[in-house]
Amino acid sequence: MMNYFPDEVLEHVFDFITCHKDRNSVSLVCKSWHRIERYSRRRVFIGNCYSISPERLIARFPGVKSLTLKGKPHFADFNLVPYDWGGFVYPWIKVLAETGIGLEELRLKRMVVSDESLELISKTFVNFQSLVLVSCDGFSADGLAAIAANCRFLRELDLQENEVDDHRGHWLSCFPESCTSLVSLNFACLKGEVNLGALERLVSRSPNLKSLRLNRSVPLDTLQKLLMRAPQLVDLGIGSYVHDPSSEASNKLKHAIQRCKSIMSLSGFLEVAPRCMSAIYPICGNLTTLNLSYAPGIHGNKLTKLIQHCRKLQRLWILDCIGDKGLGVVASTCKELQELRVFPSDPFGAGNDAVTEEGLVLVSAGCPKLNSLLYFCQQMTNAALITVAKNCPNFIRFRLCILDPVRPDPVTNQPLDEGFGAIVQSCKRLKRLSLSGLLTDQVFLYIGMYAEQLEMLSIAFAADSDKGMLYVLNGCKKLRKLEIRDCPFGNAALLEDVGKYETMRSLWMSSCEVTLGGCKTVAEMMPSLNVEIINESDQTEFNLDDGQKVDKMYLYRTLVGHRKDAPESVWIL
Amino acid sequence: MEVGLKMALKGGGGGDHVGGCEKEKMGFEETELRLGLPGGGGEGGEVVRKRGFSETVDLKLNLSSKQDTSGIDPIDEKVTGLNKEKNLLLSAIDPAKPPAKAQVVGWPPVRSFRKNMLAAGSQKSSSDESSGEKVAFVKVSMDGAPYLRKVDLRMYTSYHQLSDALAKMFSSFTIGNCGSQGVKDFMNESKLMDLLNGSDYVPTYEDKDGDWMLVGDVPWEMFVESCKRLRIMKGTEAIGLAPKAVEKCKKRS
Numbered sequence: 001m002m003n004y005f006p007d008e009v010l011e012h013v014f015d016f017i018t019c020h021k022d023r024n025s026v027s028l029v030c031k032s033w034h035r036i037e038r039y040s041r042r043r044v045f046i047g048n049c050y051s052i053s054p055e056r057l058i059a060r061f062p063g064v065k066s067l068t069l070k071g072k073p074h075f076a077d078f079n080l081v082p083y084d085w086g087g088f089v090y091p092w093i094k095v096l097a098e099t100g101i102g103l104e105e106l107r108l109k110r111m112v113v114s115d116e117s118l119e120l121i122s123k124t125f126v127n128f129q130s131l132v133l134v135s136c137d138g139f140s141a142d143g144l145a146a147i148a149a150n151c152r153f154l155r156e157l158d159l160q161e162n163e164v165d166d167h168r169g170h171w172l173s174c175f176p177e178s179c180t181s182l183v184s185l186n187f188a189c190l191k192g193e194v195n196l197g198a199l200e201r202l203v204s205r206s207p208n209l210k211s212l213r214l215n216r217s218v219p220l221d222t223l224q225k226l227l228m229r230a231p232q233l234v235d236l237g238i239g240s241y242v243h244d245p246s247s248e249a250s251n252k253l254k255h256a257i258q259r260c261k262s263i264m265s266l267s268g269f270l271e272v273a274p275r276c277m278s279a280i281y282p283i284c285g286n287l288t289t290l291n292l293s294y295a296p297g298i299h300g301n302k303l304t305k306l307i308q309h310c311r312k313l314q315r316l317w318i319l320d321c322i323g324d325k326g327l328g329v330v331a332s333t334c335k336e337l338q339e340l341r342v343f344p345s346d347p348f349g350a351g352n353d354a355v356t357e358e359g360l361v362l363v364s365a366g367c368p369k370l371n372s373l374l375y376f377c378q379q380m381t382n383a384a385l386i387t388v389a390k391n392c393p394n395f396i397r398f399r400l401c402i403l404d405p406v407r408p409d410p411v412t413n414q415p416l417d418e419g420f421g422a423i424v425q426s427c428k429r430l431k432r433l434s435l436s437g438l439l440t441d442q443v444f445l446y447i448g449m450y451a452e453q454l455e456m457l458s459i460a461f462a463a464d465s466d467k468g469m470l471y472v473l474n475g476c477k478k479l480r481k482l483e484i485r486d487c488p489f490g491n492a493a494l495l496e497d498v499g500k501y502e503t504m505r506s507l508w509m510s511s512c513e514v515t516l517g518g519c520k521t522v523a524e525m526m527p528s529l530n531v532e533i534i535n536e537s538d539q540t541e542f543n544l545d546d547g548q549k550v551d552k553m554y555l556y557r558t559l560v561g562h563r564k565d566a567p568e569s570v571w572i573l
Numbered sequence: 574m575e576v577g578l579k580m581a582l583k584g585g586g587g588g589d590h591v592g593g594c595e596k597e598k599m600g601f602e603e604t605e606l607r608l609g610l611p612g613g614g615g616e617g618g619e620v621v622r623k624r625g626f627s628e629t630v631d632l633k634l635n636l637s638s639k640q641d642t643s644g645i646d647p648i649d650e651k652v653t654g655l656n657k658e659k660n661l662l663l664s665a666i667d668p669a670k671p672p673a674k675a676q677v678v679g680w681p682p683v684r685s686f687r688k689n690m691l692a693a694g695s696q697k698s699s700s701d702e703s704s705g706e707k708v709a710f711v712k713v714s715m716d717g718a719p720y721l722r723k724v725d726l727r728m729y730t731s732y733h734q735l736s737d738a739l740a741k742m743f744s745s746f747t748i749g750n751c752g753s754q755g756v757k758d759f760m761n762e763s764k765l766m767d768l769l770n771g772s773d774y775v776p777t778y779e780d781k782d783g784d785w786m787l788v789g790d791v792p793w794e795m796f797v798e799s800c801k802r803l804r805i806m807k808g809t810e811a812i813g814l815a816p817k818a819v820e821k822c823k824k825r826s
Contacts, residue, residue, distance in 0.1 A: 079679050220734070221737050243728065376683075
């Protein structure tokens with residue numbers, strides 16, 4: 001029946017289908033749907049930049065306007081991947097530029113972005129509107145200056161947690177007077193100073209500005225001026241927040257903040273004097289997102305008092321100095337809470353004021369809508385996890401990190417198998433899971449049995465034998481990403497079902513028992529996988545014996561074979 | 574099920590106990606031995622740690638050697654491994670120091686960016702605390718103004734902020750280039766010369782040694798600790814000051 005509709009009708013229908021998975025499914029129905037879908041596709045998501053080439057991307061989707069690319073493996077965040085491993089965006093930009101693609105939006109995660117790339121983007125894509133960089137590196141303020149200067153219709157410049165060499169803070173001044181289209185500007189991660197006058201003028205001429213996240217260098221009185229000029233803000237990131245609460249500056253600030261009746265998201269407080277927080281109270285009642293995870297200056301009573309004003313919170317990111325008691329306040333105040341992230345205030349793991357299982361139990365009891373958790377804690381018990389599983393069966397993401405990674409249940413001295421088992425059994429929609437604590441093969445049996453929707457699993461210092469990995473590979477049909485470190489999984493587990501890896505995006509194994517021979521076998525059997533061995537040690541005689549254990553292995557499916565840009569430390573089998 | 578039974582059955586075969594560790598308290602000697610040991614690592618330190626973790630710590634301290642696994646019965650291998658590693662560890666690791674405090678690469682799994690941000694923040698706050706004072710009020714005088722003011726230097730975290738505050742305080746007295754860009758400009762020598770030759774104002778301070786210095790030369794924290802009073806001078810008067818300031822700066826560097 002659908003065959004009798006002209007293409008334009010189908011295209012119109014497909015316009016309503018925005019989710020990548022759905023569009024992928026649509027393209028598989030029949031040849032004509034495949035054809036129509038490809039020409040009408042505007043947004044493409046590529047979870048591993050080495051799984052496909054830019055040429056093939058464009059061949060299939062010539063009308064692409066928005067591209068999302070992810071580069072380095074997740075464990076690169078934790079210094080487990082050499083800095084020069086790869087993930088360069090320049091080759092993509094070059095090809096897109098050469099083939100005349102009208103790129104409008106680029107979102108990159110864990111990629112190496114050079115100033116040259118940014119410059120090329122800014123000079124080639126006339127209608128470029130949105131640049132979002134998350135955990136990227138390789139660029140400086142010069143690249144930002146090019147974007148500011150040349151992208152005449154820029155709507156979004158969103159820099160999240162990037163390592164930027166910002167030796168010269170002039171980039172903000174490079175936005176021309178004619179640029180009035182900004183909707184979102186986030187430079188919280190930049191360390192350098194910015195031209196405050198230029199910033200004020202930019203905000204003044206951006207009537208559509210909804211999201212503004214400042215860095216540490218923006219002083220209070222500038223903040224006050226910016227707020228006066230942009231009372232329509234929805235998302236605010238405060239850089240520096242130090243003032244004398246009794247001063248006139250403080251009063252002016254309070255007045256400016258109160259005018260911003262639309263603010264629903266608040267973050268930053270990179271520099272903060274806790275006694276100043278009361279100026280924020282008037283807008284707390286509207287907040288749905290609060291990120292204080294970079295504000296170790298706010299703790300104790302000041303922190304809980306602030307949270308008590310935030311009754312509508314849906315997403316809360318904080319430091320563990322909030323303590324179990326503080327989490328109790330969250331539990332009794334934030335009934336709408338969906339996502340909670342508790343980060344360690346001492347990232348080197350000493351965890352003196354860390355939270356424990358008590359805090360988590362309190363939150364689970366008070367916040368039944370909780371569906372996403374990242375929790376760094378001192379300890380965890382099976383009983384607590386079982387209670388949490390009962391209270392919150394809706395978890396989609398559950399990431400628990402016990403600061404001492406092999407700590408058993410301190411009450412019973414048992415491994416945490418039963419606790420995590422309860423989580424996977426109860427939370428039928430669980431897509432992402434990170435484990436820690438003392439764990440045996442048993443927990444993996446539970447995961448294989450119950451975690452039917454699981455897409456991403458992170459394992460560290462767990463399991464007793466290959467069985468653990470096998471339970472997971474056999475059981476989790478929807479598994480896409482598996483990352484393992486320091487577990488006793490060897491070749492038997494790795495080689496049991498190599499076809500499985502083609503159904504996944506990637507597998508990372510470091511400090512496990514797999515050998516070079518095992519990895520070679522995978523590579524031989526599966527030409528559609530790139531099997532990379534990363535060896536960072538300075539050994540001049542890299543032992544080529546197949547029996548040699550491999551320090552780090554990263555394998556991923558790909559349509560384009562071996563990449564050509566791997567550094568010395570990476571060997572592609 | 575199967576796994577659970579295994580844990581109970583395997584006795585403490587060849588149990589190796591590093592001196593001074595609290596294994597009994599933890600009560601899972603059996604499980605400790607059963608665990609797959611990459612490279613046959615041993616234990617170290619007071620508190621018991623799963624082989625993988627302590628092995629990782631060992632590796633970072635360049636102690637243990639990688640071993641081949643080639644179909645050896647896991648238990649035998651572990652026992653051999655433990656025996657082998659024990660001596661190395663005893664000699665090299667201070668048992669009083671729990672491995673948890675040693676830094677394993679990539680643990681806890683916190684993004685480097687976040688680690689660096691928090692570390693930078695805590696350095697700042699600890700330097701504040703180490704000076705022992707929560708407030709640092711200094712007198713501020715401006716040439717031509719009828720009265721002096723006082724500011725608490727600890728209210729601010731950068732020259733920018735101080736400069737803005739001073740500008741506000743003395744705004745009625747036409748402070749000129751002591752605005753938001755004023756102090757920053759003073760860090761640029763050529764601009765400094767331009768400004769000093771004009772009739773604009775220059776912020777200076779008296780340091781611990783009793784010398785009058787140009788504001789902006791040293792890092793902020795250093796400035797807060799050494800500043801005893803502030804004086805906003807007329808540009809023309811400060812000319813005599815600048816070369817001295819530059820000299821002192823050069824001597825320091």
